[in-house]
Amino acid sequence: MAHEDYKEMLEAQALSALDAAEVRVLEAHLQSCAECRSQLSDWEDAAAGLAFAALEATPLEPSPQVRARILEAVRTDTTTGSRAIEAADGHRLQAANVVALKQTLRWSPAQTWGAIAAGLICAALVASLFVLWKQNREARQELARLSGQVRDAQEQLARQREAIEIVAARGTRMTELAGTKVMPGAHAMLAYDKNGRAILMAKGLPPPPAGKAYQLWFIAGGRPMPGRVFTTDASGAGTLNDQVPAEALSAAVFAITLEPKDGMPAPTGAIYLSSLT
Ligand SMILES: [Zn+2]
Incomplete structure (x- = not known):
């Protein structure tokens, strides 16, 4: 060769x-x-x-x-x-x-093992990404929950500050509302200044059923004028800022009924509380 x-x-x-x-x-x-x-x-x-x-x-x-x-x-x-x-x-x-x-x-065995290894690494990365995403989501949810609590606390503080202002103002009148036989354990205090700026603080009112709310009424000369609606928390407490109509400033009866959640122009539900006992 x-x-x-x-x-x-x-x-x-x-x-x-x-x-x-x-x-x-x-x-x-x-x-x-x-x-x-x-x-x-x-x-x-x-x-x-x-x-x-x-x-x-x-x-x-x-x-x-x-x-x-x-x-x-x-x-x-x-x-x-x-x-x-x-x-x-x-x-x-x-x-x-x-x-x-x-x-x-x-190289095919190497490529095969390489592909398997790459697949495993990829799966591990996806798994850790999922864990991170889940932690991130939980952190966001916690942040949202805490933000909500802060907002609620701020609103509550603002209402209390306004309540103190109203109660402490010269000429403010305080009217007590007592539970009727529908809700004998309920009790509320309505404070309103000479301009009609009012705050209602209620106790012993269970949270209203779904789609319902409590509504405040100003009754003057036998005519009920609608106030705002409010709800109560699990402890049965609720507050409401409202404006007493001029007609109801000098002499009025106040009442609270259970109504559809957006309120009604005239009362339709049972009277839960009233300033006349
Ligand atoms: Zn040779």
């Missing part, structure tokens, strides 16, 4: 794609040919570089069928193309082909 024929076996040897007889023949030639030894060494270095690049990959030996295909592909390549390419930088181009083959056929 000529030196050129051995050269064509080197890339197959670098792929471990030669059979035992071919390996023996090639090794015999390598003993006496420094150029082929050097070229084989170059390709083995390239293969080692690929193996390092594959990190912990453990390439498997190709099956006999795959091995035959590699050999066939390499031989076809060298017989059709190598001599023409050799004039330029044939060794390098062929090496590139071998690398491509190696990547396709010997």
Whole structure:
């Protein structure tokens, strides 16, 4: 065999794609040919570089069928193309082909494990993102809840401040409302200044049923004038800021009924509290 024929076996040897007889023949030639030894060494270095690049990959030996295909592909390549390419930088181009083959056929286990590892990492990332998203959502909900509490407290404080202002003002009148037989435990105090600015503080009124609210009425000359609606909390307490109509300022009766939640122009429900007992 000529030196050129051995050269064509080197890339197959670098792929471990030669059979035992071919390996023996090639090794015999390598003993006496420094150029082929050097070229084989170059390709083995390239293969080692690929193996390092594959990190912990453990390439498997190709099956006999795959091995035959590699050999066939390499031989076809060298017989059709190598001599023409050799004039330029044939060794390098062929090496590139071998690398491509190696990547396709010997890296597949590495790629498989790589894909599995990437899948696991991706799943872990998705899981931790979900945890973060959940924590973030819980934190937001807590913040919203606390903001709501602060807002409620501020509103309550503002009402109390106004109540104190009204109660402390000169000429303010205080009227007590007592529960009727519908709600005997209920009690309320209505304070209103000389301009009719009023605050109602009720106790012992259970929270109204869904869609309902308590409504304040100013009754003057036998005619009920609608006030605002309010609800009570779980403790049965509620407050209401309102404006006493001018007609009701000097002499009036005050009453509280249960009405639809938006209030009514005239009372429709039972009287729960009244200033007349
Ligand atoms: Zn040689």
